[in-house]
Amino acid sequence: MKTRTRFAPSPTGFMHIGNLRTAIFEYLVAKHNEGDFLLRIEDTDQTRKVDGAIDFIYNTLNLCNIAIDEGPNNEGEYGPYIQSERLDIYKKYALELVESGHAYYCFCTEEELEEMREKANLRHKPFLYDGRCSKLSKEKIEENLKNGVPYVIRQKMPKIGETIVEDVIYGKIKIDNSILDDQILLKSDGFPTYNFANVIDDHLMQITHVIRGKEYLDQSAKYNLLYEAFGWDKPTYIHVPMVLGSDGNKLSKRNGDASFMDLYNEGFLPSAIVNYLVLLGWSPSENKEIFTMEELIKAFDPKRIGKSPSTYDIKKLEWFNAKYIRELSDEDYLAFIRPYLSYDVSDKPKEWVDKLLTIYKDHLSYGKQINELVKMFFEEEITISKENEEFLASDENIPLVIKTYYEELKALPVWEPEKIAEVINIVKEKTGVKGKLLYMPIRIKISGVEHGPELPDEIYLLGRDVVLNRLK
Secondary structure (H helix, E strand, C coil): CCCEEEECCCCCCCCEHHHHHHHHHHHHHHHHCCCEEEECECCCCHHHCCCCHHHHHHHHHHHCCCCCCEECCECCCCCCCEHHHCHHHHHHHHHHHHHHCCEEEECCCHHHHHHHHHHHHHCCCCCCCCCHHHHCCHHHHHHHHHCCCCCEEEECCCCCCEEEEEECCCEEEEEEHHHCCCCEEECCCCCECHHHHHHHHHHHCCCCEEEEEHHHCCCHHHHHHHHHHHCCCCCEEEEECCEECCCCCECCHHHCCCEHHHHHHHCCCHHHHHHHHHCCCECCCCCCCCCCHHHHHHHCCHHHECCCCEECCHHHHHHHHHHHHHHCCHHHHHHHHHHHCCCCCCCCCHHHHHHHHHHCHHHCCCHHHHHHHHHHHCCCCCCCCHHHHHHHCCCCCHHHHHHHHHHHHHHCCCCCHHHHHHHHHHHHHHHCCCCHHHHHHHHHHHHCCCCCCCHHHHHHHHCHHHHHHHHC
C-alpha cells in the first residue's frame, strides 16, 4: 500500500514550532517511502477559525520546501479536505455506530453533566460520563428524537479488559478500558469532535501513518476501538515526544513562544529552521548535523526518534542559521539581508552598502541582527563598555598604539582597505606591539566593541573623518 501521511492543523493563523516539527516528520515519512503528504484542515472548533489561515499554512509549508500533494487548495480524489465541509459524512458514520450498538444518543442537559462533574470533584476523581443514556429504551429514544430534544452521540466504551496500542516509538501500550470515557462523537450542533473526525477522515483518505504528539498516545485506545467497531485496518502510529521551552513547559504560542513566522520575520532561513527542528528528537545514523531536504528524505527513519522530550534552544537555532547564511552566495546573501537593514542608506553609494553588509556575512546569526552589528556606522556616539575601558587602561603601550594609528591614518594619501592594512603593519613596526594589543585598542576606539570583521574593511567603511575623530 502506498504510504500516505497527513498534516491536520486547526486554522488559527499561525504555526508554532512543535506543529511545524510534526509536519516535517510527516512529510519525511511520506517522501522517504515515495508516498503522499496531505493537508487537512481540522476546523471543528469554529470559534478559533481565522480567515486566510489555509493560505497561510500553504505559504509556510512552501517556504519550508514541503510540497502538499493533496489539500484544500489542490484537491485530490479524497476531498473535501476541510472538516466543516464533511459534516454529512461524520453524521452517516456516527449513525452507523448507533445502529451497530457501538454508540448511543445522549440527551443529558448541561445541568445534569455539571452535577456529575461536581460529584466527581467531591470524590477527587476525574469526570467520566456515567453512561445513563445508553440504558434508555428504544421507545424513549424515538420519543426524544421526535420531540426535537437536543442530543449528542457518544461512543460506547467497554468497561472491562484492555485496549492495546502499537506505536513505532513506544512499542506496545496497554490501556485499561475502565478509564475510558464514553466520549462524544457528534456534538449537538452537528459538528464532530476532533477524535471522531480524525478516525473517519484518516480511513477515508487512506492514511497509512499517523504522526502526532506523545501526549495523545493514550487517546489512541479510543481511536482503535472506533477502527474495530467499523472493521477497519488501523494506521501505523508514530507518537513523537514533546518540544519543551527553556522553562520546561510545552511550546505554545499562547505562552508567547515563537511561531515559524516570528522566526522568519526575525531573519531565520526556513531551511535552517527545518534542519534544526528535525534534530529535535530525531538522531541520524551518521554523525552529521547539516542536511538538505533531499538528504533528510533519504536518511529519515522514524525508529530513530527518541522517547524523551526535546528542549528548544534558540542559541542552537542561531548556530544553524549562521551556518546556512555563510553558505549563501554573495548575491543571495545580499538579497536576503537588505530588507532587514533598518538604517537609512539613501545617501550612501550602493557599493558602500553592499560591502558593509558583506563584511558581516560571517558574523550574523539572523537577519535583524545586522542592525546591532552595523550601528557604529550610523550613530555619531558609540558606547564603550566598562570592561573595554578597563582594557584600554590595562597596558602602558596602548596610548602609544592609538596615537600612532591616528598619525599614520591621518597621513594616509589613499583611503582604501589595502593601504589601511599596510598602516597596521607600520604601527606594529613603530611601536613593537603585536597581537591583541595591536588590534583591539583601535577596534574598541572606533567601534566600541572588541570583535568584528576584518579591521581594514571596518576602518575603510567608517571613513577617515569618523575614524580620526573617534581615535582622538
